[in-house]
Every structure is written in C-alpha cells, then in structure tokens.
Amino acid sequence: MKKIFVFLLAFNICIANELISPIPQSIEFDKEKALLGKKLYMDKSLSKDGTISCNTCHLIDNYGVDNKMTSPGVNNAQGVFNSPSSFNAVFNFVQFWDGRAKDLKEQAKGPLLNPIEHGLNESEVVQKVKDNNDYKKDFDKLYGEITFDNIADAIAEFEKTLITPNSPFDRYLRGDENAISEQAKRGYAAFVSNGCTSCHHGVNVGGNMYQKFGIFIQYPNQELLGLFDRTKREEDKMVFKVPSLRNVEKTAPYFHDGTMPALEQAVQFMAYYQLGKFLEEDTINDITAFLKTLTGEYNEQTK
Ligand code: HEC
Numbered sequence: 001m002k003k004i005f006v007f008l009l010a011f012n013i014c015i016a017n018e019l020i021s022p023i024p025q026s027i028e029f030d031k032e033k034a035l036l037g038k039k040l041y042m043d044k045s046l047s048k049d050g051t052i053s054c055n056t057c058h059l060i061d062n063y064g065v066d067n068k069m070t071s072p073g074v075n076n077a078q079g080v081f082n083s084p085s086s087f088n089a090v091f092n093f094v095q096f097w098d099g100r101a102k103d104l105k106e107q108a109k110g111p112l113l114n115p116i117e118h119g120l121n122e123s124e125v126v127q128k129v130k131d132n133n134d135y136k137k138d139f140d141k142l143y144g145e146i147t148f149d150n151i152a153d154a155i156a157e158f159e160k161t162l163i164t165p166n167s168p169f170d171r172y173l174r175g176d177e178n179a180i181s182e183q184a185k186r187g188y189a190a191f192v193s194n195g196c197t198s199c200h201h202g203v204n205v206g207g208n209m210y211q212k213f214g215i216f217i218q219y220p221n222q223e224l225l226g227l228f229d230r231t232k233r234e235e236d237k238m239v240f241k242v243p244s245l246r247n248v249e250k251t252a253p254y255f256h257d258g259t260m261p262a263l264e265q266a267v268q269f270m271a272y273y274q275l276g277k278f279l280e281e282d283t284i285n286d287i288t289a290f291l292k293t294l295t296g297e298y299n300e301q302t303k
C-alpha cells in the first residue's frame with residue numbers, strides 16, 4: 001500500500017516538474033530601447049504632480065512591489081487593488097488582476113492615464129517626454145518620433161529585463177538536489193498533492209489562467225468582483241488571474257485586496273477557500289518553506 005502511495009506521489013511530482021518550469025537566464029530584448037524604458041519607468045515628471053513613477057509602486061530594488069496593502073498615487077489618492085509585481089510579469093498570459101491588458105505594452109498605458117496613478121492624458125504624457133531634451137535623441141534614433149505608443153513600447157522593453165532566474169527551486173528543477181532543504185522538498189510534495197499546482201504552475205507558478213477566488217468557501221470581501229467588473233457576465237464573478245508565486249516571500253501583503261499580511265496565512269486561506277481543506281501547521285510551514293525557494297535573483301541588464 002505504502003509503495004503504491006510513494007509511486008503515486010513520485011508520479012505526481014514528475015508531472016509537476018513539467019508543470020513548473022525554470023525562468024530562463026535572460027530573454028531577448030532590445031538593449032537601447034530597454035535603457036530608454038528604464039529612464040521612463042523611473043521618471044516622476046511623468047505624473048500630474050511630479051511625485052509618481054512606475055517605480056513608486058513597483059520598486060526595482062524591492063522585487064517590483066511596494067509592500068503596501070494598496071498604493072497611493074498622485075495627490076495621495078488610494079487605489080483599490082494590491083500592486084502585483086512588475087517582476088516576471090512578462091511571463092503572465094495577460095496583465096492586471098482581471099486580465100484587461102493583453103501584454104506589457106498595452107498594460108503600461110493604463111497607469112499613465114489612470115487618474116489615481118500617474119493622472120495624465122495621452123497628449124500630456126507625450127508633451128512631458130518632449131519637454132525633456134534627454135529623451136529626444138533616443139526617440140529620434142530608436143523610434144523616429146515621440147508618441148504615446150512608443151513610450152509604452154520602451155517601458156515594456158525594459159520590463160523584459162525584470163526577471164529573476166536562479167531561484168533555489170529553479171536550480172533544483174535543473175538537477176541540483178541540494179539547492180533546497182528537506183523541508184522545502186516536503187513542502188513541494190504537499191503543494192502538488194494538495195492540488196495547488198492545478199492553478200499555480202508554468203514559469204510563473206501562476207499567471208497563466210483565470211480562476212474563481214472562493215471555490216469552496218466564499219471570499220468575504222465581495223467589493224471587487226474581478227473579471228465580472230469588466231465583462232458583467234455572471235460566471236465571471238470573483239474570477240481573477242491566478243497570481244504568480246515567484247518571489248512571493250518578498251511581495252506581501254497578499255490577495256487582490258492586500259488584506260493578508262503573512263505568507264503562512266495566505267497558504268492556509270488558499271487551502272480553505274480554494275480546496276475546502278484545513279492544513280496542519282507542519283504542512284503550512286513546509287509549503288511556506290517551499291514557496292520561499294521561489295525567490296530569485298534580479299540580474300540588472302540595464303546598467
Ligand atoms: C500608484 C501605484 C502604481 C503606479 C504608479 C503604477 N502601477 Fe502598475 N499596478 C498597480 C496596481 C494597483 C496594479 C493592479 C491593478 C489591477 O489589476 O487593476 C498594477 C498592475 C501592473 C502590472 C500587471 C502585473 C500583473 O501581474 O498583472 C504591471 C506589469 C505594472 N503594473 C507595471 C506598471 C508600469 C510599467 C507603470 C508605469 C507606467 C506602473 N505599473 C505604474 C499600481 C501602480
């Protein structure tokens with residue numbers, strides 16, 4: 001009996017090995033456009049009151065997050081969503097909690113125009129970039145002209161460099177048995193056997209499908225209804241993009257509303273809401289130890 005169980009577990013892990021894949025060392029990007037994109041990403045003058053850049057909410061020296069429940073934008077206006085990481089976002093199948101942007105370029109236009117983020121309109125963004133002589137030469141050379149579309153394109157190019165390869169778990173996947181602890185290995189097995197991988201898999205251990213939040217137990221905060229808020233279809237109520245668990249140890253607080261401060265709690269509540277299970281404390285600690293092995297290294301390629 002025990003043998004069969006061990007076999008099944010091993011079989012499951014084999015499948016999961018294919019389900020979670022390591023982050024590549026780098027992906028193709030245009031270095032000059034990325035360098036320009038980085039300047040734009042860091043530029044606070046591209047906001048209504050000169051206080052907000054992409055880096056205000058997605059800090060590149062802090063795993064692409066600000067660790068706030070929700071983020072203040074221009075004039076201290078509060079958003080309603082927890083800021084997801086800009087790190088490894090390039091591997092998500094769509095962008096935003098409700099997937100309303102199909103890629104990074106389309107995504108980058110959102111915050112610039114969002115009244116409670118950068119708070120500008122298209123022509124104001126273009127004018128601010130034109131006003132800064134530093135940008136002129138780059139745009140002339142790389143794009144021919146300064147347009148809103150080209151600005152978003154350069155930012156998206158920079159975001160292709162915001163990836164974190166070489167996490168201990170990636171090294172483990174590539175064959176280094178000692179890259180993660182025994183506890184993390186137990187946690188990984190529990191992550192698979194409890195069904196977490198049915199939603200969290202792929203390069204980003206998430207980020208590649210939509211799922212309802214609160215499958216077994218209804219999530220108490222029904223203020224934001226996810227996909228429903230843009231499609232108005234009944235079956236889209238409380239459906240969100242499954243978030244990536246890359247660097248999850250560093251991206252607290254958790255959930256779309258940022259209400260969950262600790263990773264252990266997020267694991268417990270995931271099992272409860274999504275799987276209808278109460279996990280033992282040891283199992284929670286093991287899964288948490290596994291999740292911490294997903295913390296990678298940001299190798300800055302735009303110095
Ligand atoms: C005031 C804070 C704030 C600023 C400034 C901001 N963002 Fe965001 N960002 C957010 C929030 C909040 C979300 C999630 C919103 C949603 O899903 O509706 C988000 C979502 C994203 C995502 C999607 C990630 C995912 O997993 O879906 C990316 C990529 C991103 N932002 C990049 C940028 C870029 C590039 C800029 C600058 C042009 C920027 N952000 C400016 C707060 C901010």
Ligand code: HEC
Binds near residue numbers: 199244271
């Ligand atoms: C049925 C799909 C599904 C299953 C199964 C599932 N999750 Fe999730 N997970 C989600 C969704 C959807 C969210 C986003 C919830 C929200 O809207 O805040 C999420 C969010 C999370 C978060 C918070 C990430 C963040 O940045 O806010 C963690 C941690 C997490 N899941 C871990 C797990 C673990 C551990 C398991 C197994 C016990 C698990 N999940 C099982 C779909 C799933």
